[in-house]
Amino acid sequence: MQRLQLVARENTLHLLENVTIYHHSQSFFIPLFLMEQSRGIFLFEYKNWSYKDLKNATIQKATQQDSSKNTLAFEKAHQFIRLKLDNVDFSDIPIFNFLMMENLSFQEYESLDDTIKRLLPKERIIFNNFSSHDILGSIIKTEISQNKLFNPSIVIGTIFTQYAILDNSNSFILASQEQMKFIDYILPSIYTLKGVSRSGKTSVILLKAIVEKLQDSSLNIVIIKPISLDCDLLQKKLFDILTYAKIDTTLISIEIMTPKDFVNKYLSKINLPLLINNFFINPLLTKKYLNAVDLIICDDYEMYPSEFLTYLQKIDNQTKLLIVENAKENDNELAFTRNFELK
Secondary structure, three states: OHHHHHHHHHOOOEEEEEEEEEEOOEEEEEEEEEEEOOOEEEEEEEEEEEHHHHOOOOHHHHHOOOHHHHOOOOHHHHHHHHHHHOOOOOOOOOEEEEEEEEEOOHHHHHOOOHHHHHHOOHHHEEOOOOOHHHHHHHHHOOOOOOOOOOOHHHHHHHHOHHHEEEOOOOOEEEOOHHHHHHHHOOOOOEEEEEEOOOOOHHHHHHHHHHHHHHHOOOOOEEEEOOOHHHHHHHHHHHHHHHHHHOOOHHHOOEEEEOHHHHHHHHHOOOOOOOHHHHOOOOHHHHHHHHOOOOEEEEOOHHHOOHHHHHHHHOOOOOOEEEEEEEOOOOOOOOOEOOOOOOO
16 A cells, blocks of 8 residues: 555555545445546555465356455446546546455466456556556556546546535635545544634535535534524535535535524523523533534634633533634644635
């Protein structure tokens, strides 16, 4: 894996690890995805087969296996990718399949039965004793597209729509590596996302909420924004992303509300005086009323009353809290460091 990462870095290739394609109500996991803009897409699948496993194997035994898991067919992965690319200009992009043979050397492969070699052609295998140069050689041996160059941002953002950020002109741009890392991050009970101004924090937390729902449709997620207009704009962006991503909108029920609406809906049963006006809330009395909320995302954290912020930080551990705030001067714990202007 480290060798492939090195090849990608040194040759401006786009490598994604352990990623999932979402299409309507279905999903498909891909261990390694690599793209080279003049050749196309490369899919890699790990195999632990050793020489001992394969030396007595025959084509008859091999063909009894599930081809989607144990051969270079990769039919289901191809199907998902083609479905995602169906409506864009790169639907004809070539897709190449490779096996990462962690326990098999090239020399051991050469002594295998010819029927196995026909099933597992060596030009599609990355052997455990391959150098970075050998890996690059296997990739560049594939045929160069004679028609056009494939834009990695469009291709990757269309296939993996959880990484496609909607800008202010309703165009999609590919998330940065640090943004992708956060989208895939397993959130603890309380987490603070810090970033410089215009680093895409709001757009990325929306993608994060979508991914959380796709992974577990039973989750109840609430995003808190300061005012109603912010909520309306984010709700529209949510709908546009789901439409672009070809995701079943009935599966994604994410509530977007102001602090006042949040209190009214989830805490109105606590008959406390001045509850709505000054957010004076006793956390010990409110835990049981938030059992229905699994994740609260509090965007623009610095714009809320201090009492409300204190309450959010004392929520029961069963409800996760994601706090999103602009970085302060000399802040060394930044998740998003890149400042970019969305068009």
